[in-house]
Amino acid sequence: MNTKIAVIGCGNLGLSLVEGFIQAKMGSNVITTRRNTETIEYLADKGVKVTSDNAYAIKNSKIILLALKPYRILSVIDELKEHFTEEHIIVSLATGVSLEVLKNHVEKNIQVFRAMPNVAASVGQSATCISKNGANKEALKELERVFQRIGETILINEELMESAVVLGACGTAFALRFIRAMSQAGVQIGFSSKTATQIANQTVKGAAEILLATGNHPEAEIDKVATPKGITITGLNEMEHQGFSAALIRGMLTAYKKIEDSK
Numbered sequence: 212m213n214t215k216i217a218v219i220g221c222g223n224l225g226l227s228l229v230e231g232f233i234q235a236k237m238g239s240n241v242i243t244t245r246r247n248t249e250t251i252e253y254l255a256d257k258g259v260k261v262t263s264d265n266a267y268a269i270k271n272s273k274i275i276l277l278a279l280k281p282y283r284i285l286s287v288i289d290e291l292k293e294h295f296t297e298e299h300i301i302v303s304l305a306t307g308v309s310l311e312v313l314k315n316h317v318e319k320n321i322q323v324f325r326a327m328p329n330v331a332a333s334v335g336q337s338a339t340c341i342s343k344n345g346a347n348k349e350a351l352k353e354l355e356r357v358f359q360r361i362g363e364t365i366l367i368n369e370e371l372m373e374s375a376v377v378l379g380a381c382g383t384a385f386a387l388r389f390i391r392a393m394s395q396a397g398v399q400i401g402f403s404s405k406t407a408t409q410i411a412n413q414t415v416k417g418a419a420e421i422l423l424a425t426g427n428h429p430e431a432e433i434d435k436v437a438t439p440k441g442i443t444i445t446g447l448n449e450m451e452h453q454g455f456s457a458a459l460i461r462g463m464l465t466a467y468k469k470i471e472d473s474k
């Protein structure tokens with residue numbers, strides 16, 4: 212793939228994307244920026260062009276991924292819009308900034324998308340939601356191809372973009388907290404922290420792989436493991452008595468409300 216990609220704002224998410232592109236052998240297709248480039252200069256050794264010059268990045272790329280904080284993205288678009296052309300595909304990764312607002316700031320007749328990847332892009336495993344409404348089919352295909360190099364893509368209506376933040380982006384942290392709790396219990400029942408984490412990581416990965424491979428509902432797979440009167444169901448029911456699913460769902464709904472309240 213030869214598409215040139217600019218990652219504007221190489222912070223937490225931006226760097227994960229760049230690392231994913233490097234892993235996908237696309238490092239030399241990527242130009243990335245931040246104002247203070249000191250901490251990302253090492254990316255140049257992997258073929259990535261590192262610069263603080265956003266205009267240069269835009270002029271030399273086709274797909275522009277704006278990995279900037281929501282409060283900053285519109286002012287950066289305002290600064291840079293003179294460099295946008297109809298050849299560009301502009302993609303905002305910012306939470307809570309609507310397509311309509313983005314398009315008003317871009318002003319020109321250019322393909323603008325919202326996308327919500329997650330930090331697992333760094334290991335080629337992002338779940339990237341891409342807004343599909345009103346998109347030019349060719350541009351959408353090209354964007355999908357790019358994100359497919361760093362994980363799975365899911366096309367959604369823009370109205371679900373904030374839900375995608377909670378499920379797909381915050382979801383990484385929720386899953387990590389689950390793994391941490393599992394490891395801590397593992398330590399209490401005898402494993403070293405390192406071994407407990409190793410077992411928990413692989414077990415969670417294996418469980419997800421089963422669902423991805425079979426397409427089955429989680430409960431169908433749980434039924435296979437939970438022997439009547441057995442150990443697994445005893446543990447599961449105690450977790451539910453303590454509010455496990457309720458706590459997770461409440462946490463996600465509260466996170467969603469926080470985004471909606473900040474609009």
Ligand SMILES: NC(=O)c1ccc[n+]([C@@H]2O[C@H](COP(=O)([O-])OP(=O)(O)OC[C@H]3O[C@@H](n4cnc5c(N)ncnc54)[C@H](OP(=O)(O)O)[C@@H]3O)[C@@H](O)[C@H]2O)c1
Binds near residue numbers: 219283306329330
């Ligand atoms: N973290 C996630 O998992 C995740 C997932 C999905 C979406 N998002 C969204 O991604 C966006 C970025 O989040 P983040 O956690 O990666 O934030 P972050 O770590 O603060 O990264 C933003 C980067 O932008 C750079 N920057 C600021 N102004 C700039 C400018 N004028 N030109 C070029 N670079 C500039 C900053 O570096 P300098 O100060 O050096 O310029 C910083 O490294 C947010 O809108 C968030 O909603 C995050």
